[in-house]
Amino acid sequence: MIHLSNNNRKRIKQLLKEDKRLDGRSPFDYREISVESGVSNKAEGSARVRIGKTEVIVGVKLETQEPYPDHSDEGTMMVGMEFSPICGARYEPGPPKIDAIEVSRVVDRGVRESKFIDFKKLCIKKGKKVWSILIDIYCINDDGNVFDASALGVVVALQLARLPAYDADTDTINYNEQGEKLPLSANVPLAMTFYKIGDKILFDPTREEQDASEARVTLALSQPKKEKLINSMQKGDITPISRGEMELIIKSAEQVYDKLFGELEKKIKKLR
């Protein structure tokens, strides 16, 4: 299916030659980002993220389970993602397809590898019982950059989540009683996706720009100490990325991180 007219594709490319975009932004400007809590009071933590007209909601549920044999004293995490037909005409009903699976797996890796969650502290009884964090991401309106919106939503929902009360004697969870916060560290992973259109790189595309793009690279960065760490990366789509472009992407990611991180921290703090 064709989602983008040739005229718009041309226009997007022409403008980019002068570092301009259809909505007046420059290549590394991002749209207004808003974060909200309280999508569902049945979730242990939930968040809504809007980036421009893109909207994503995330819910965290907590359950107990037997640990995996090779990680007998660690809790578990699972991330699911769906582009339901609710979020745009291009999406069709059915189980998650590869585009959604990719988002969930890339988000999962960023959170896991940054050591944002202390899984050892989610152990209830070694070898017997651990907490399991079940995260579900739903795209509500896709106007581009759902990757970053999803990753941000997950970070916010995790920060807001509370463990429900657990009774070890009867092995039951009382979801009506809220307990402690999740054991999280200061290594907050921030995911950023860069898109290549022609020989230009841009950040936070609208859906039209995303359709015009030929390749993308997602990075999750965290900054536990002075140095920024790359915790996950994923190149998407078919067109190659040159080594020079990759250098530019990493440099831009560091800059975007510095600009964005403080701003987002403040927004998240207001929710707690």
Added chain:
Amino acid sequence: MLEEYQTEAMNKMGYTKRSDGRKMDELRPIKAEVGIIPNAVGSALFASGKTVAIAAVYGPKILHPASMREPDRAIIRCEYTMLPFSVAERARPGPSRRSKEISMVTANALSSVVDLAKYPGSVIEVQIMILQADAGTRCAGINAAAMALAHAGIPMKEMVSSVSIGKIDDKIVVDITKEEEDYHEGEGPTDIPFTLTSRKKDIVHLQLDGNIATSRFSEAVSAAVKACEKIYDYQLRALKGEKIDEGGKA
């Protein structure tokens, strides 16, 4: 007691010796061969140490259903399968989320170099099987698949070669094993599978898991460029008919 001191001292030194004795920039013993599946249009085996991948190419053929056809080019449909007995704990047969993702990144990497415009409306089927796994399976699979495509005579702008670069503790190492992937001392493991084109060394596939300072990423890229150059050489030799077997222990 003595042992405890020794391990402690070793930990302080960081990852100075690789568990299989290789140099930091050394590949595992390679096996490479084409034409291993007579029914296929093109086929190949690529093994790096104990990781063994085979690949077969069928087509180009008319794509069904018609709604998936691209009017101006062919598509590559790729299936990466880890056989149930290729890992210690039996892998459940059938596609997993992991295997679907690897199938996609593999198809993307291959699509970037195949002259797809030559076969409008068709599909090129690429089947990859991992027979034995010791890390780097997606890279071995891509190497085998690229060889199988070339062996099938499908026109390609460049070849692609794939290798997993690791940062184990603070050392950049080439072609990591499962044991290295599980090394959790110091900075722990970072796994960066790269796929590069043979001439320009453009990046057509890149993933990363772990932690690496942004300032050190270029070291990983340089290591990948050098390693892929070597792998490309093996691929070429095998495509010229040589049966390469550097005799890695099974």
